[in-house]
Amino acid sequence: MLHRWFGYFAVGLGAAFELVGIAAIFSGVGLILAIVLSVVQEFWIVAAAIALMLSARTAFSLSRT
Numbered sequence: 001m002l003h004r005w006f007g008y009f010a011v012g013l014g015a016a017f018e019l020v021g022i023a024a025i026f027s028g029v030g031l032i033l034a035i036v037l038s039v040v041q042e043f044w045i046v047a048a049a050i051a052l053m054l055s056a057r058t059a060f061s062l063s064r065t
Contacts, residue, residue, distance in 0.1 A: 001055060006048055013041060 017037055024030030 002048055002051055006044075006051065009044060013037065013044065 017034070020030050020033045020037055022030070024034055
């Protein structure tokens with residue numbers, strides 16, 4: 001299981017993508033912000049993968065005792 005803040009951050013990131021997508025229709029700055037959000041999303045994916053790996057390792061070590 002992921003920590004609760006991962007979910008909150010994902011919802012916020014999704015809302016930010018919506019707003020930036022609307023801004024991208026009217027301005028080139030929106031396109032740049034969409035690229036920045038894509039990079040942030042990739043960091044979120046890596047952080048979530050690491051968190052899942054660590055929680056699985058902890059669960060495995062607890063089940064062996």
